[in-house]
Amino acid sequence: MTATQYGIGVDLGGTNLRIAAVSPTGEILEKIALDTEVKEGRERVIADMCGAIEELCGRMGSGRPAGIGIGVPGIINLGTGMIRQSPNLPGWSDFPVRADIENRLNTQVILENDANAAALGEKWVGAGKDVSGLCMLTLGTGIGGGIILDGHIWHGRDGMAGELGHMTIDPNGQLCGCGNLGCIEAYASATAIAHMAHAAINVGRSPALSRAAEEVGELTAEIVFIMAQQGDRVAREIFDLVGRSLGVAVANLINAFNLPLYVLGGGVARGWEAFRQPLLEEVQKRSVVYRATTPRIEPSALGAEAGLLGAAYLPFQHAAPGGAASASKA
Amino acid sequence: MTATQYGIGVDLGGTNLRIAAVSPTGEILEKIALDTEVKEGRERVIADMCGAIEELCGRMGSGRPAGIGIGVPGIINLGTGMIRQSPNLPGWSDFPVRADIENRLNTQVILENDANAAALGEKWVGAGKDVSGLCMLTLGTGIGGGIILDGHIWHGRDGMAGELGHMTIDPNGQLCGCGNLGCIEAYASATAIAHMAHAAINVGRSPALSRAAEEVGELTAEIVFIMAQQGDRVAREIFDLVGRSLGVAVANLINAFNLPLYVLGGGVARGWEAFRQPLLEEVQKRSVVYRATTPRIEPSALGAEAGLLGAAYLPFQHAAPGGAASASKA
Numbered sequence: 008m009t010a011t012q013y014g015i016g017v018d019l020g021g022t023n024l025r026i027a028a029v030s031p032t033g034e035i036l037e038k039i040a041l042d043t044e045v046k047e048g049r050e051r052v053i054a055d056m057c058g059a060i061e062e063l064c065g066r067m068g069s070g071r072p073a074g075i076g077i078g079v080p081g082i083i084n085l086g087t088g089m090i091r092q093s094p095n096l097p098g099w100s101d102f103p104v105r106a107d108i109e110n111r112l113n114t115q116v117i118l119e120n121d122a123n124a125a126a127l128g129e130k131w132v133g134a135g136k137d138v139s140g141l142c143m144l145t146l147g148t149g150i151g152g153g154i155i156l157d158g159h160i161w162h163g164r165d166g167m168a169g170e171l172g173h174m175t176i177d178p179n180g181q182l183c184g185c186g187n188l189g190c191i192e193a194y195a196s197a198t199a200i201a202h203m204a205h206a207a208i209n210v211g212r213s214p215a216l217s218r219a220a221e222e223v224g225e226l227t228a229e230i231v232f233i234m235a236q237q238g239d240r241v242a243r244e245i246f247d248l249v250g251r252s253l254g255v256a257v258a259n260l261i262n263a264f265n266l267p268l269y270v271l272g273g274g275v276a277r278g279w280e281a282f283r284q285p286l287l288e289e290v291q292k293r294s295v296v297y298r299a300t301t302p303r304i305e306p307s308a309l310g311a312e313a314g315l316l317g318a319a320y321l322p323f324q325h326a327a328p329g330g331a332a333s334a335s336k337a
Numbered sequence: 338m339t340a341t342q343y344g345i346g347v348d349l350g351g352t353n354l355r356i357a358a359v360s361p362t363g364e365i366l367e368k369i370a371l372d373t374e375v376k377e378g379r380e381r382v383i384a385d386m387c388g389a390i391e392e393l394c395g396r397m398g399s400g401r402p403a404g405i406g407i408g409v410p411g412i413i414n415l416g417t418g419m420i421r422q423s424p425n426l427p428g429w430s431d432f433p434v435r436a437d438i439e440n441r442l443n444t445q446v447i448l449e450n451d452a453n454a455a456a457l458g459e460k461w462v463g464a465g466k467d468v469s470g471l472c473m474l475t476l477g478t479g480i481g482g483g484i485i486l487d488g489h490i491w492h493g494r495d496g497m498a499g500e501l502g503h504m505t506i507d508p509n510g511q512l513c514g515c516g517n518l519g520c521i522e523a524y525a526s527a528t529a530i531a532h533m534a535h536a537a538i539n540v541g542r543s544p545a546l547s548r549a550a551e552e553v554g555e556l557t558a559e560i561v562f563i564m565a566q567q568g569d570r571v572a573r574e575i576f577d578l579v580g581r582s583l584g585v586a587v588a589n590l591i592n593a594f595n596l597p598l599y600v601l602g603g604g605v606a607r608g609w610e611a612f613r614q615p616l617l618e619e620v621q622k623r624s625v626v627y628r629a630t631t632p633r634i635e636p637s638a639l640g641a642e643a644g645l646l647g648a649a650y651l652p653f654q655h656a657a658p659g660g661a662a663s664a665s666k667a
Contacts, residue, residue: 156486
């Protein structure tokens with residue numbers, strides 16, 4: 008009897024910590040979901056993660072995992088296996104995360120930016136399983152990006168490629184959290200959508216949104232989406248702007264990369280039907296490469312599992328012949 | 338005695354047709370410059386080109402060229418060796434350009450987009466000779482783009498990657514020739530600069546520019562640059578807008594690609610000193626990846642020879658082991 012082959016994927020979010028054992032064909036075999044106890048400090052979060060990984064490995068029986076891939080909301084130093092910068096994980100920079108976990112578990116660990124992991128997951132077993140290249144935007148609290156070229160994450164020289172949330176789409180536009188004016192993140196993140204809805208409520212433009220927010224207790228992108236689906240004019244205007252803004256960003260990416268597929272993921276992508284039309288109109292208008300080649304533009308096929316699956320794929324890809332290096336350095 | 342090794346590079350512009358024999362180390366050994374007799378038709382231009390190539394090969398003595406690379410102002414179908422689309426070469430589409438020239442000269446021919454060729458030239462023996470990746474914008478009558486990843490032109494799925502002139506940098510901005518609003522080409526091409534100067538003259542804002550244009554007989558980007566260097570306020574404002582607009586575009590490219598080098602080429606890049614400062618200011622403000630990694634941003638090192646040299650490099654690169662395919666398909 009041979010032991011089941013599997014990789015471990017970890018989605019280390021600022022709020023949720025999810026760990027899965029995944030088969031070489033992308034099936035989630037076992038899964039554990041925890042809260043990320045960020046306030047308890049790094050040591051606690053790593054101990055929780057390692058405990059859960061050991062628990063999962065125990066459930067998987069006698070075999071050992073191919074390795075552990077960890078998607079992290081921040082910028083990774085691929086060389087040192089440290090986190091360069093992560094607003095959601097204070098106190099994690101300048102600590103040898105990879106080495107520490109490898110020591111604890113005696114297994115190869117690969118750190119990756121969470122949006123890069125999500126893009127790789129979509130490439131592996133999601134919307135992009137039939138193409139070798141794609142570009143993904145993850146529309147969550149912020150906006151992340153991941154670029155897959157020739158089957159591999161494009162990291163650029165310093166592992167910072169795909170910082171697509173801070174693409175300027177309107178040079179004199181909305182102020183972004185990063186200090187710049189007009190980043191796509193200031194238009195199409197869940198935060199931006201809630202912010203636009205608040206602004207409309209504050210000037211009395213949308214009593215319906217105001218009532219909906221009161222009923223639920225907070226005003227989220229999800230509520231704005233539901234109201235848009237119900238025909239609320241202000242909610243529709245907001246998603247129209249979301250779509251047009253994404254259209255500018257995606258048009259620019261199409262002109263630059265000429266890939267076969269562009270994927271919209273993250274929580275906001277659940278509102279796809281509310282912003283699909285304006286997005287496609289802008290792309291049609293703004294991208295000569297779109298008009299000539301009609302690449303696919305689609306919502307994530309894996310939803311919230313994209314990052315988890317992509318993380319689990321990392322050790323498999325790393326182990327494959329010629330897997331680690333190609334299309335990843337500049 | 339061994340015959341001199343060389344490749345033939347052709348820069349087939351809408352106005353000028355330049356052909357060079359280039360050594361494997363990037364020296365121009367012999368060169369012929371002609372007018373492109375576009376109005377006389379395709380047949381005439383190809384005959385002129387082939388005649389000049391034979392003339393050059395004759396001058397080179399007994400050896401044969403490694404191959405012929407031709408940079409063309411248009412979109413190439415890499416598979417068929419035909420030109421998909423070229424406003425400057427009417428009547429060239431749907432004609433087997435590559436096969437025709439190969440038949441006439443009995444030598445391997447590689448067609449390439451002219452901006453891609455320029456980017457490859459800079460990578461080979463220009464600003465990028467010490468890096469493996471770069472992104473180049475060629476600022477001429479229009480704006481072209483070329484992206485080099487891992488030493489090779491990134492073509493994308495259909496050979497249309499790097500259409501950077503039609504990146505939207507201001508969604509409600511200037512009307513571009515392509516019909517879109519706010520393309521970088523509508524702000525930083527020679528055409529756009531002359532257009533802005535005309536507009537200023539027409540409303541009486543710049544008697545000095547008006548006089549300068551009258552003296553020379555036409556109002557070119559070059560004259561606006563000279564006036565900016567002499568301190569003319571309107572000319573300076575124009576180059577300030579050129580720089581800021583390029584800054585938005587370059588910031589977005591840096592965030593997406595994280596490459597070590599971004600090159601500004603084409604005729605307008607001769608005005609580098611007039612737009613360098615606003616460009617760098619915008620990039621600093623708008624690109625988190627720039628602030629973290631400080632890639633180089635520089636004018637072309639090869640000037641008008643970039644495309645010719647890159648074209649000549651194509652047959653050498655093609656002949657190198659593993660040279661043809663990597664980093665070129667999506």
